[in-house]
Amino acid sequence: MNDRTPAAPPVLGVRDVTVRFAGLTALDGVSFTVVPGSVHALIGPNGAGKSTCFNVLSGLCRPAAGTVTLGGTELTRLAPHRIAALGVARTFQNIVTTQGTVADNLMLGRHALSRAGFAASALRLPRAVREQREHLDRVREIAGLTGLGQHLGSPVALLSYGDRKRVELARALCLEPRVLLLDEPVAGMNAAERARMAEVIGDLRAELGLSIVLVEHDMGLVMRLADDVTVLDFGRPIAHGTPDEVRQDPEVLRAYLGADVQAEDAA
Amino acid sequence: MSDRLLDGLTSRRAGIALLAVTLCLPPFYLDAFWLRIGLFSMAAAIGAVGLALLTGTAGQLSLGHAFFLAVGAYGYVWLAGEPGPGLPPGLAALLAVLLAGAAGGLFSPVAGRVRGIYLGIATLALVFLGHHVLLTADSVTGGFNGRSVPPLTLGGFTFGAGDPELTVLGVPFGAEERLWFLGLALFAFTWFTARGLLRGRPGRALAALRDSETAAGVMGVDVARHRSAAFVVSSLYAGLAGVLLALAFRRVVPDYFSLALSVDYLAMIVIGGLGSVAGATAGAVFVTALPLLMTRYADQLPLVTAPGSAEGFVGPTEAARYLYGAAIVLVLLYAPDGLHGIVRRARDRVRLRRPRTPGTDPVTSPPQPAAAARSKEHTP
Ligand SMILES: Nc1ncnc2c1ncn2[C@@H]1O[C@H](COP(=O)(O)OP(=O)(O)OP(=O)(O)O)[C@@H](O)[C@H]1O
Numbered sequence A: 001m002n003d004r005t006p007a008a009p010p011v012l013g014v015r016d017v018t019v020r021f022a023g024l025t026a027l028d029g030v031s032f033t034v035v036p037g038s039v040h041a042l043i044g045p046n047g048a049g050k051s052t053c054f055n056v057l058s059g060l061c062r063p064a065a066g067t068v069t070l071g072g073t074e075l076t077r078l079a080p081h082r083i084a085a086l087g088v089a090r091t092f093q094n095i096v097t098t099q100g101t102v103a104d105n106l107m108l109g110r111h112a113l114s115r116a117g118f119a120a121s122a123l124r125l126p127r128a129v130r131e132q133r134e135h136l137d138r139v140r141e142i143a144g145l146t147g148l149g150q151h152l153g154s155p156v157a158l159l160s161y162g163d164r165k166r167v168e169l170a171r172a173l174c175l176e177p178r179v180l181l182l183d184e185p186v187a188g189m190n191a192a193e194r195a196r197m198a199e200v201i202g203d204l205r206a207e208l209g210l211s212i213v214l215v216e217h218d219m220g221l222v223m224r225l226a227d228d229v230t231v232l233d234f235g236r237p238i239a240h241g242t243p244d245e246v247r248q249d250p251e252v253l254r255a256y257l258g259a260d261v262q263a264e265d266a267a
Numbered sequence B: 001m002s003d004r005l006l007d008g009l010t011s012r013r014a015g016i017a018l019l020a021v022t023l024c025l026p027p028f029y030l031d032a033f034w035l036r037i038g039l040f041s042m043a044a045a046i047g048a049v050g051l052a053l054l055t056g057t058a059g060q061l062s063l064g065h066a067f068f069l070a071v072g073a074y075g076y077v078w079l080a081g082e083p084g085p086g087l088p089p090g091l092a093a094l095l096a097v098l099l100a101g102a103a104g105g106l107f108s109p110v111a112g113r114v115r116g117i118y119l120g121i122a123t124l125a126l127v128f129l130g131h132h133v134l135l136t137a138d139s140v141t142g143g144f145n146g147r148s149v150p151p152l153t154l155g156g157f158t159f160g161a162g163d164p165e166l167t168v169l170g171v172p173f174g175a176e177e178r179l180w181f182l183g184l185a186l187f188a189f190t191w192f193t194a195r196g197l198l199r200g201r202p203g204r205a206l207a208a209l210r211d212s213e214t215a216a217g218v219m220g221v222d223v224a225r226h227r228s229a230a231f232v233v234s235s236l237y238a239g240l241a242g243v244l245l246a247l248a249f250r251r252v253v254p255d256y257f258s259l260a261l262s263v264d265y266l267a268m269i270v271i272g273g274l275g276s277v278a279g280a281t282a283g284a285v286f287v288t289a290l291p292l293l294m295t296r297y298a299d300q301l302p303l304v305t306a307p308g309s310a311e312g313f314v315g316p317t318e319a320a321r322y323l324y325g326a327a328i329v330l331v332l333l334y335a336p337d338g339l340h341g342i343v344r345r346a347r348d349r350v351r352l353r354r355p356r357t358p359g360t361d362p363v364t365s366p367p368q369p370a371a372a373a374r375s376k377e378h379t380p
């Protein structure tokens, strides 16, 4: 069932991607490469174009120029569901879950990995029933991994904000992704929830060996988890490097981290 | 498996068996009037389940359900009748259902492009178009006067009066009695398949479309394909309902398949609770049986005119419409998830009082729309 090979995920390459919205250039020649198995952070001030970049990666937004490749496959012209089937999963900045229970949401994540069509499900053919049961088992495992085990039967609408964020993460994991895109996974969480989420993300990377692209305003989290950092400002990439390199980059300090870093240093 | 769970399963089986037996009893005790109410209710329930899948689960507003019902009804009459190919009625019924599905498939490119209220208006056009064709294509549809419906015959057994004469347990089985069992079988089929769909992979994908096409796409759901599929499946059920309605009426006329019929079906799924099979069934029984009962008992109801008398204010059919209009307003105001939601909440309350059964399967709950009105799309 887990038919994707556990081998290293393919390289995700972003080349000169430009996105324009009626006069506004949201992304302007953005390039970066996500090394297989690494955590690549994408940071920048509000409106820098981070979420737009995720929309390009997941096929929700067509760039005016540039390409995105996963291994040898170009993603730029593919529909979102095809990109999902290639093993690219994402979460949203503002939670986007569907109604129903946590299990319903997670089972939706198994959509691309299961086969049962309309006829097979309507007639409840044995193979459809069996498939559903097998995927449900895997969903239980993933729920356990993300600390949602006891919430499987609860309606998502009744969960706390932090739990709903985790549902989104778990749903993305249900795709058995090779590349995971996380858009502000700890935004709006309290300190305890943040620490918990950071731990989960760290574990994922260690246990599942997937590539993670992380958008996050919480610099502590970025510095702790990321291997590489790309900094965007008004859609332009202004710096690349390891967290330490980026932290010292004068352009970054001026454009974005400036006040924070100086305040931290002073403290 | 725990004993508790096994007990649960056996009591569930027993419940279903009891229900099945109960539903088989009416032909032995009730007269044709009640059987006809049951028959029309079953046909309406099949159609309503189709609309519930499309509008309730997949979130695509359709005012065109009457059109697909008409395709099923007239498809059967033409395919089995004279003028027409005169096919064996069983085959004609099957083909009529497929024809309705194909009509849904033909419309689905439109459904793939327009959304929400605009889709509702596009489907409205179908009803007007269909009505016009039914009136003008005389050679196929019989025009204004419609056509009489050939009875369904399966393996030498006619679902009509006589041929062969049949008496079961001292009760002579005429058309109504026979059709009752046909309707019951088709309704059971609908119930089984629709619930299988809703609880399986396609149902989750359709519900995801309704809640957020963006999220559905990113989770691997082929949005365009599933939008079309919802239309096809819904039209298949509508076609089946159309065939059964035709058999029950014994004559099809264009005026029945008007916009008012589409609205009736929307009323059924709103009253019952969007997106649930049981809810659609309850709503269908309510909306179908009410006018028939009010006509029958008009002389005993205040303010309602008995047929053929001049007293009272409104005719029974209009009075029924006022009543279910009021029911819709009440449902939307106080219980947006309809009869189904009311029952579910009552059941949850009972369950809360008792200790929870361990090992209940969390996925077997079909996707529940919580409210009739909801925000449609999120921007990522
Ligand atoms: N669909 C759209 N139509 C028009 N403009 C858009 C659209 N989506 C994003 N933008 C604009 O593009 C710019 C980049 O937005 P984006 O959401 O990518 O920023 P972000 O880096 O994710 O910011 P934040 O940290 O606040 O989430 C913003 O100025 C935004 O207003």
Ligand SMILES: [Mg+2]
Binding pocket: A050, A051, A052, A093
């Ligand atoms: Mg953003």
